[in-house]
Amino acid sequence: MTALDSESLKTEVFYSFLKNHFGSESFQVIPLAGDASARKYYRVVHKESAWVLMSWEPFVDDGRYPFLSVLRHFAKHDVLVPKVVDLLPQDGLVLLEDLGDLTLERKFWENQNHEVALPFYKKAIDELIKIHYHASKDTKAKCVAFDIAFDSKKLMWEMNYGFEHLIDKLCNSNISEKTKSDLYAIFNEICETLDREPKFICHRDYHSRNIMLKHGKTRIIDFQDARMGPIQYDLVSLAKDSYVDISLNMGKSLLEYYLAQRTNEGFEKVSWDQFMEIYEIQSVQRCFKACGSFASFYNLRQDKRYLKYLPVTLQKIKKSIECFTKFKLFDQILEDNGFYSNKFEL
Secondary structure: OOEEOOHHHOOHHHHHHHHHHHOOOOEEEEEOOOOOOOOEEEEEEEOOEEEEEEEOOOOOOOOOOHHHHHHHHHHHOOOOOOOEEEEEHHHOEEEEEOOOOOEHHHHHHOOOOHHHHHHHHHHHHHHHHHHHHHHHHOOOOOOHHHHOEOOHHHHHHHHHHHHHHHHHHHOOOOOOHHHHHHHHHHHHHHHHHHHOOOOEEEOOOOOHHHEEEEOOEEEEOOOOOOEEEOHHHHHHHHHOOOOOOOOHHHHHHHHHHHHHHHHHOOOOOOOHHHHHHHHHHHHHHHHHHHHHHHHHHHHHHOOOOOHHHHHHHHHHHHHHHOOOHHHHHHHHHHHHOOOOOOOOOO
């Protein structure tokens, strides 16, 4: 008899799909904790094995569905992504290999000496090299990631999102139109600078909660929003992750390892200073966007879980802004409005 742990799962669609796949009714479906997305995940247990069922919007498996398009392109270039076991496109169901519950985030926090996790972070860099260089070189492939980009318009949208949800809605800051105009000029310069950088396929959300560890290997998830962009976008996501506290030394080690592996792939060496200048500019943009996301979860659905990540992420922004005198106004606005000292305990 099928054991379902949620009434919402007791539908003919779930039942028929899983029954047809296993040829049996002796399976169990266990809801998994949700993340910040609209996707729902369930662990499906049958006999001694387990899988993960992803439930999302109905789709057509025509090579343009982002989740499968990116997954197949990454797998083609040996990026360690979950295997697709079965799917039911018209009902938005995809049955996947179960990668377990051990994230890179958990591995980081399980030891007082966080550098114990460094080898696993280097494995995450190895996968990033495959994404940035192996997958990006295959330009004849019909992966949807090649069709969208972190251009100045998209990057600016993310900055606007940060302003709207953090500064305007969450904190209700009273900023004059003149100051706002000057701030948006800074946003525009940041985005145009990043847009001028060479573009490679970016995972887009390459942080410790989207990197699983299974049998000692890193496995990559949540890649469906991949698009073209500067290599620093993913590196900031990993090394300036809001969910962990990577030290400056550890972060530097990861960047040095990345650049060494890049050179090993036959790409020309880059100036460390030039690379780091773009890295810090990208840090301002990416971290501010993350703040907007954390604030929006509260603004839109009263979800307080992510507010605790705002202070540490704002400090990352501060350290990066201080590298550039031309961005001083942005730093001053955050300082004068108390963002650096706010604990966001609503």
